[in-house]
Amino acid sequence: MDDNLGMTIKKLRKNQKLTLKNLAEETGFSISFLSQLERGKSSATLESLKKISQALGVEPGFFFKDSSENKELIHRDALETQHMKKHKIYYKSLHNSITNPAFSPQLVILEPQQNEGNLIKHAGQEFLYVLEGELTVQIDNKSYILKPSESIMFDSSDDHYWYNYTTESVKFLCVNYDEPLRS
Numbered sequence: 001m002d003d004n005l006g007m008t009i010k011k012l013r014k015n016q017k018l019t020l021k022n023l024a025e026e027t028g029f030s031i032s033f034l035s036q037l038e039r040g041k042s043s044a045t046l047e048s049l050k051k052i053s054q055a056l057g058v059e060p061g062f063f064f065k066d067s068s069e070n071k072e073l074i075h076r077d078a079l080e081t082q083h084m085k086k087h088k089i090y091y092k093s094l095h096n097s098i099t100n101p102a103f104s105p106q107l108v109i110l111e112p113q114q115n116e117g118n119l120i121k122h123a124g125q126e127f128l129y130v131l132e133g134e135l136t137v138q139i140d141n142k143s144y145i146l147k148p149s150e151s152i153m154f155d156s157s158d159d160h161y162w163y164n165y166t167t168e169s170v171k172f173l174c175v176n177y178d179e180p181l182r183s
Helices: 002-015 021-029 031-038 046-056 058-064
Strands: 090-095 106-111 124-132 135-140 142-146 149-153 160-162 170-178
Touching: 002 031, 002 046, 002 058, 021 031, 031 046, 058 090, 058 170, 090 149, 106 160, 124 135, 135 149, 142 149
Parallel strands: none
Antiparallel strands: 090 106, 106 170, 124 149, 124 170, 135 142, 135 160
16 A cells, blocks of 8 residues: 555545645645655655545545455454555544445554654544554643543544554544535
8 A cells, every 4th residue: 555645645636636736735735745745755644644635525544445345334354454564554444335424433553653743633523442552642732641442532623643652553443523525
């Protein structure tokens, strides 16, 4: 998937008839960064994937879809994932069977030391539930450390970000409600 992330972003951007300049204006990232990301010369962060996905009207898990995934009602082996070594992050959508869902459940895996990125905010709400590892969640100026079986819910219009400061991967469920996606 590492090689395909940039190509997927570029294809989606072009399908929507957006230029790099349009995407840069929507996300606040430089044209140079977006071009490098599309060509596989730069890495994505949680922040960049979230902003790019919002600008393109998809959820972050869209960029990680496996072509073999089908639209089954039940997700089997959701924890059996293909890690992204280059970007140290993995999203897996858990709602393939529903078109235009009201909320987005996703499995998120952060590799060890995935701790770079700036606070982001967007309309909606987020619920996080840790399955494995230790997740640090920053909301405004306060940090929360979540361990397995612990959860947090917050208004995502508050500045926030997720971090993994540990030497182990962290796996968690993220259920978020964003403003309706563009069609």
